[in-house]
């Protein structure tokens with residue numbers, strides 16, 4: 001049987017709903033971010049038609065091309081409005097020469113990992129767009145190959161974001177080690193949830209704990225995720241990722 005992207009969206013929504021109920025959490029407490037890296041504009045268009053509003057992109061040039069391609073697919077007024085309601089999240093590693101385009105073309109940045117990036121995004125965010133929503137990326141399993149700060153470094157970076165006029169501190173994001181067993185994964189998510197709770201106490205704007213991907217949506221929600229980032233379960237396996245890196 002062949003499932004359309006809209007069918008897959010229904011399935012992912014059902015997984016989120018079921019996990020939210022099992023965890024005895026409020027019905028709308030977990031948002032779905034569609035991770036659309038390597039995917040064509042037409043595929044995003046299908047998801048937008050099916051009611052998905054939040055999209056995450058990892059590679060800046062690819063994302064900008066796609067935003068333009070979508071605009072040319074959405075020429076009639078009703079589609080323009082639908083596209084205007086899409087919320088774009090930047091979730092990939094940030095090179096400092098890319099911060100201006102990120103600040104101008106995204107509503108959220110989830111991969112903040114150093115003060116220099118905070119300063120640049122704040123200086124380059126167009127004021128008329130309102131504050132740029134920011135999550136600090138935590139390298140929760142302290143892997144050499146991953147970006148993100150260690151838990152001990154979160155407070156300092158949070159304070160730097162909080163001190164800026166054009167950035168709004170919204171929470172934390174992590175990509176745990178994919179090779180660990182379920183118990184260690186759960187422990188990693190719990191460490192994130194504890195840090196999130198502490199941050200939330202200090203800063204009222206903090207409301208987002210971005211964790212959980214296609215393979216671990218349920219465990220992440222059980223551990224307190226408020227936003228799961230899902231690619232494969234919505235679009236199928238990626239094959240072209242290495243070609244798209246920039």
Ligand SMILES: *Cc1c(COP(=O)(O)O)cnc(C)c1O
Nearest residue numbers: 035091213214229230231232233
């Ligand atoms: C690719 C990616 C995802 C989605 O992963 P899937 O396993 O395809 O659901 C989530 N978050 C980040 C930061 C990613 O780069």
